[in-house]
Amino acid sequence: MDQAVFFGQQEVGKVQLLKEGLYVRVVCRCQLHGEVMCRLVADWGDHRENLGILAPTGDGFGLDRRIPEKRLGEGTPEFLLVPAHQKAQGKFVPIYPEEPFSYLENLKDAYMAKKNGQVGIVIPTL
Numbered sequence: 001m002d003q004a005v006f007f008g009q010q011e012v013g014k015v016q017l018l019k020e021g022l023y024v025r026v027v028c029r030c031q032l033h034g035e036v037m038c039r040l041v042a043d044w045g046d047h048r049e050n051l052g053i054l055a056p057t058g059d060g061f062g063l064d065r066r067i068p069e070k071r072l073g074e075g076t077p078e079f080l081l082v083p084a085h086q087k088a089q090g091k092f093v094p095i096y097p098e099e100p101f102s103y104l105e106n107l108k109d110a111y112m113a114k115k116n117g118q119v120g121i122v123i124p125t126l
Contacts, residue, residue, distance in 0.1 A: 005030055007038065007081040013060070015040070015079045024072060026051055028063040030081065037084035044073030050109065053084050094120040 005013040005028060013030030028040055032054070040051040040063055049071055054061040092115050093103055103110075106123045113122045 003076070003079055005040070005079040005081060007032070012081065019069070020066060022069055023066045024069050025066050026063065028054065028079070029057070029060055030054060030062065031060045032081075038081040039084045041080045041082055042072070042077040043080055044075060044077045047073040049073070049077075054081070090122040090124040092120050092122050094118045 002014040002016055004011045005015055007030075012032060013028060016025075016027045018025040018027065026040075028051075030038075032038060038054050038061070040054060042049045042051055049067075051067070052063050052065055054063050090110075092113065093101075094115075095101065101121075103121065103123060107121065110121045110123045113120060
């Protein structure tokens, strides 16, 4: 089943989700101008999954990858394109070597950053 991909309010392509054992193959094809690299995001409302950056393919842009099924949310997601250079908004959590870190379960999509001279982790909220 094909699902629409949106860039802002405009439909720009389609996504297919194909079950392959414990994985799901994500096949996306879009018509873009190519001026901005875009990242495909699946949005379930309470959970977002970054599926990757679209690459040039023949007459458009696309993505073809496998991800573990357990990373997908419940129900049918909405597929969105966001500019690849746009950093995910998130919560900055400082790291103190002498203290335990309470956010270990959130590290999958987090990234290290420095804010006001303090090293920490940004936990994305997209």
